[in-house]
Amino acid sequence: MSRIGEHPILEYTKGKRVSFTFDGKVIQGYEGESIASALHAAGIRKLHESEVKRRPRGLFCAIGNCSSCLCRVDGRENVRICIEPLREGMRVESQNSKAVLRPADPAGSIRQEETIQTDVLVIGGGPAGLNAAIESASHGLKVVMLDRNSLLGGQLNKQTHKFFGSEKAKAGTRGFVIAQELEEKLAGYGSVDVQKETTALGYFKDGTVMAESKGRVCSYRAKATIIATGASERTLIFPGNDLPGIYGAGAVQTLMNIDGIMPGQTAVMVGGGNIGLIVSYQLLQAGVAVAAVVEAAPHFGGYQVHANKLRRAGVPILTGHTVKYAFGGDSLEGVVITALDEHFNPVPGTEQTIKADILCMAVGLSPMTEMFFQAGCDMKFIPQLGGYVPRIDEYHRTSVPGLYAAGDAGGVEEATSAQLTGRIAALCAARDLGAADDFDREFADLQSQLSELRAGPLGQKILSGLDRMKDEGGVSYGKF
Numbered sequence: 492m493s494r495i496g497e498h499p500i501l502e503y504t505k506g507k508r509v510s511f512t513f514d515g516k517v518i519q520g521y522e523g524e525s526i527a528s529a530l531h532a533a534g535i536r537k538l539h540e541s542e543v544k545r546r547p548r549g550l551f552c553a554i555g556n557c558s559s560c561l562c563r564v565d566g567r568e569n570v571r572i573c574i575e576p577l578r579e580g581m582r583v584e585s586q587n588s589k590a591v592l593r594p595a596d597p598a599g600s601i602r603q604e605e606t607i608q609t610d611v612l613v614i615g616g617g618p619a620g621l622n623a624a625i626e627s628a629s630h631g632l633k634v635v636m637l638d639r640n641s642l643l644g645g646q647l648n649k650q651t652h653k654f655f656g657s658e659k660a661k662a663g664t665r666g667f668v669i670a671q672e673l674e675e676k677l678a679g680y681g682s683v684d685v686q687k688e689t690t691a692l693g694y695f696k697d698g699t700v701m702a703e704s705k706g707r708v709c710s711y712r713a714k715a716t717i718i719a720t721g722a723s724e725r726t727l728i729f730p731g732n733d734l735p736g737i738y739g740a741g742a743v744q745t746l747m748n749i750d751g752i753m754p755g756q757t758a759v760m761v762g763g764g765n766i767g768l769i770v771s772y773q774l775l776q777a778g779v780a781v782a783a784v785v786e787a788a789p790h791f792g793g794y795q796v797h798a799n800k801l802r803r804a805g806v807p808i809l810t811g812h813t814v815k816y817a818f819g820g821d822s823l824e825g826v827v828i829t830a831l832d833e834h835f836n837p838v839p840g841t842e843q844t845i846k847a848d849i850l851c852m853a854v855g856l857s858p859m860t861e862m863f864f865q866a867g868c869d870m871k872f873i874p875q876l877g878g879y880v881p882r883i884d885e886y887h888r889t890s891v892p893g894l895y896a897a898g899d900a901g902g903v904e905e906a907t908s909a910q911l912t913g914r915i916a917a918l919c920a921a922r923d924l925g926a927a928d929d930f931d932r933e934f935a936d937l938q939s940q941l942s943e944l945r946a947g948p949l950g951q952k953i954l955s956g957l958d959r960m961k962d963e964g965g966v967s968y969g970k971f
């Protein structure tokens with residue numbers, strides 16, 4: 492692994508060069524990049540071993556969702572090193588599944604007794620959360636926004652291609668530029684307190700939200716809380732699927748597009764939807780060979796324009812294929828793929844071995860719904876929206892008073908709709924708090940933008956999911 496030199500779109504600005512140790516070995520990296528990225532740049536993918544079988548384990552999501560990168564940092568257990576910014580002199584150690592819970596710090600530094608009061612609490616600073624915070628502030632409300640990452644923007648930060656859609660939806664602008672613009676806009680509102688590197692841990696019955704930031708526990712009490720925690724990437728079940736070098740597509744994007752690191756030399760992409768096709772092209776832009784895109788369905792699901800770019804670059808898109816198993820020692824060395832029949836059963840004798848050090852999974856996302864479950868929201872299983880989602884009404888209110896859902900957390904869609912649902916949830920919260928004077932006009936405008944977006948071919952799945960939600964007593968049923 493190495494750092495990307497020239498990139499056709501991106502320029503990487505780096506912090507100062509720093510030294511740190513990993514299991515006693517001195518390693519160099521750049522201040523502010525994640526510890527996991529610095530380790531990858533130094534060729535270290537194995538971060539720890541599983542407890543029973545001592546299998547090597549590495550990074551999977553690179554956005555703090557999956558826990559596969561937990562390490563001990565300066566004596567602190569269970570640090571997600573994929574979102575922990577690197578600093579000079581850090582001591583990073585493999586936990587090897589043996590985290591030790593330490594007693595509470597007698598100096599009291601892990602607890603903050605004071606509860607922070609606000610009008611609106613936004614949990615998650617991706618496109619949905621950023622828009623929710625901006626919308627709330629534009630109605631004169633006091634806002635606190637939490638994000639566990641040091642970088643706001645969520646998945647948008649990694650998206651280097653120009654967005655499709657209408658001008659209002661920022662068509663023609665690259666995803667990471669949209670994230671920067673939203674953050675700048677948010678900074679223009681003095682009534683917003685942005686708390687980065689702060690993870691919301693729990694939503695209590697009285698509406699209190701507990702969060703952790705750098706070893707401190709904080710609590711928040713808001714008149715309205717908007718949950719915009721996004722979605723986590725799925726994987727597939729096959730032998731060897733835990734080897735370091737098998738990543739969610741978003742993790743590969745983080746390494747390449749945020750930290751400028753080559754995730755490896757040769758990749759196999761699993762999934763022919765838009766994410767799989769776009770990330771495959773981004774791998775080529777970073778100088779990584781893409782041996783194949785493997786898609787189980789008889790047709791790929793992404794836009795033709797993305798597929799054409801890959802085919803022109805000589806990347807085969809193998810529909811009706813899946814991964815049989817992955818192999819390697821301390822990290823991935825290759826995969827065996829197989830053809831599938833019309834019932835998705837492997838066809839004997841069609842196996843092919845592909846040497847690869849990256850297997851990238853773009854096989855769907857599941858909404859991050861833990862906080863809704865904790866809050867006691869009425870939850871529904873709606874496959875078209877990604878799995879379990881909170882039942883919401885047309886104002887994005889959950890069944891728990893004062894609790895709203897926005898973005899992928901309320902149903903997996905895409906970045907532009909996440910922005911719109913963030914604004915809708917915040918507008919409706921402002922109305923419920925008596926702060927939205929021109930509610931009807933703005934609500935109708937946002938709803939019409941969302942309908943226009945969903946009128947496209949990929950919107951059909953979402954619309955059928957929303958129909959199912961309607962049948963379950965949500966969406967157009969208005970009030971609970």
Ligand SMILES: Cc1cc2nc3c(=O)[nH]c(=O)nc-3n(C[C@H](O)[C@H](O)[C@H](O)COP(=O)(O)OP(=O)(O)OC[C@H]3O[C@@H](n4cnc5c(N)ncnc54)[C@H](O)[C@@H]3O)c2cc1C
Pocket residue numbers: 554555614615616617618619620637638639640643644645646647650689690691692719720721722724740741742744765766769856859897898899900903904905906907909
């Ligand atoms: C690999 C990949 C590629 C994609 N490519 C495209 C694309 O090309 N075009 C497109 O339109 N869409 C794309 N999408 C989808 C799009 O990025 C998402 O739909 C969109 O980012 C959802 O926005 P969100 O704000 O709901 O969630 P996210 O962008 O996921 O943001 C959620 C935020 O919440 C924070 N968070 C989560 N849990 C907590 C917690 N407990 N406490 C504090 N903070 C928390 C996270 O750190 C994150 O910043 C892609 C998604 C992925 C995974």
Ligand code: FES
Pocket residue numbers: 549550551552553554555556557558559560561571572573574
């Ligand atoms: S939490 Fe770090 S890789 Fe998923």
